[in-house]
Amino acid sequence: xxxxxxxxxxxxxxxxxxxxxxxxxxxxxxxxxxxxxxxxxxxxxxxxxxxxxxxxxxxxxxxxxxxxxxxxxxxxxxxxxxxxxxxxxxxxxxxxxxxxxxxxxxxxxxxxxxxxxxxxxxxxxxxxxxxxxxxxxxxxxxxxxxxxxxx
Amino acid sequence: xxxxxxxxxxxxxxxxxxxxxxxxxxxxxxxxxxxxxxxxxxxxxxxxxxxxxxxxxxxxxxxxxxxxxxxxxxxxxxxxxxxxxxxxxxxxxxxxxxxxxxxxxxxxxxxxxxxxxxxxxxxxxxxxxxxxxxxxxxxxxxxxxxxxxxx
DNA sequence: GGTGAAATCTACCTAGG
DNA sequence: CCTAGGTAGATTTCACC
Numbered sequence: 001x002x003x004x005x006x007x008x009x010x011x012x013x014x015x016x017x018x019x020x021x022x023x024x025x026x027x028x029x030x031x032x033x034x035x036x037x038x039x040x041x042x043x044x045x046x047x048x049x050x051x052x053x054x055x056x057x058x059x060x061x062x063x064x065x066x067x068x069x070x071x072x073x074x075x076x077x078x079x080x081x082x083x084x085x086x087x088x089x090x091x092x093x094x095x096x097x098x099x100x101x102x103x104x105x106x107x108x109x110x111x112x113x114x115x116x117x118x119x120x121x122x123x124x125x126x127x128x129x130x131x132x133x134x135x136x137x138x139x140x141x142x143x144x145x146x147x148x149x150x151x
Numbered sequence: 152x153x154x155x156x157x158x159x160x161x162x163x164x165x166x167x168x169x170x171x172x173x174x175x176x177x178x179x180x181x182x183x184x185x186x187x188x189x190x191x192x193x194x195x196x197x198x199x200x201x202x203x204x205x206x207x208x209x210x211x212x213x214x215x216x217x218x219x220x221x222x223x224x225x226x227x228x229x230x231x232x233x234x235x236x237x238x239x240x241x242x243x244x245x246x247x248x249x250x251x252x253x254x255x256x257x258x259x260x261x262x263x264x265x266x267x268x269x270x271x272x273x274x275x276x277x278x279x280x281x282x283x284x285x286x287x288x289x290x291x292x293x294x295x296x297x298x299x300x301x302x
Numbered sequence: 303g304g305t306g307a308a309a310t311c312t313a314c315c316t317a318g319g
Numbered sequence: 320c321c322t323a324g325g326t327a328g329a330t331t332t333c334a335c336c
Contacts, residue, residue: 010204013203017169017203018168021333031304032304033332033333036332036333040333046207047207048207049206049207051168051169051202052165052202053164053199053202053299054201055198056199057300060301062300065248087294091298093295093298094297094299095293096294097290097294098290098291098292099218110300137251137254141249142247143238144244144246145246146297149261182325184325185324187310187311
């Protein structure tokens with residue numbers, strides 16, 4: 001249901017989604033029509049959920065990336081739903097995860113500068129009634145940028 | 152140099168990179184040729200670095216996502232370079248950041264199951280001579296998936 | 303795996319501010 | 320002079336063989 005050619009195909013599409021069917025065929029030693037057919041199948045199966053542009057944060061004026069750990073005052077569904085609603089409305093928050101362990105939420109944020117990070121924390125996150133504690137760590141370096149999923 | 156139309160354009164391309172010039176033109180109330188020209192300009196300027204496919208982890212058999220904090224035994228350039236080399240060769244590690252604070256590296260990993268996570272930690276990370284301590288937290292839920300950068 | 307019609311892109315042209 | 324819209328040729332996709 002997913003052979004090694006499919007895996008090489010999706011690996012390449014994670015690297016370069018604008019590859020043409022001809023490009024993919026050349027890479028996989030397949031005809032363009034076969035490569036296109038495989039890609040269409042992976043899309044319709046939902047394995048490929050879509051395509052996105054990779055942007056340069058610096059060229060958007062985003063110089064500070066940080067991870068923010070957020071602890072909740074109480075662990076109930078209302079608090080959680082309300083906080084998640086807040087987080088989804090904040091464009092600077094590009095990812096949010098709930099983890100095992102003590103911190104309730106881990107946020108990944110991109111902001112223009114340090115004052116913007118402080119504003120986010122003190123004027124958006126901390127005022128929320130369900131939030132009890134917020135701890136942020138700035139990203140100094142990113143030795144491995146978001147590579148795609150392992151295939 | 153980057154007007155509101157450009158911003159709406161890149162926002163849409165983060166959402167749906169396979170939009171045609173016609174689609175983008177309709178959205179932005181521009182002709183297809185102008186939308187295509189703006190996209191080409193943003194690509195050549197490097198603001199759009201490329202395009203990638205978004206995959207469904209579950210359909211790839213990846214059921215466990217985790218964040219792994221790694222502390223180094225000593226803080227010197229050789230150790231760091233050696234560890235970064237290791238990390239870049241591990242496909243399960245889809246992101247690696249160095250943060251302010253006590254943990255030296257934060258890794259984001261995708262694995263098939265919990266044993267695979269343990270194997271990664273105990274057979275790949277901990278045996279590295281520069282690594283002193285490893286702490287992992289499993290992702291329970293992802294209320295906000297990797298949304299694009301704020302534009 | 304191949305083919306042709308349809309869609310799309312791209313380079314060039316013209317018009318208007 | 321710069322930006323927008325239009326057009327034709329080249330490229331790519333897609334449905335069918």
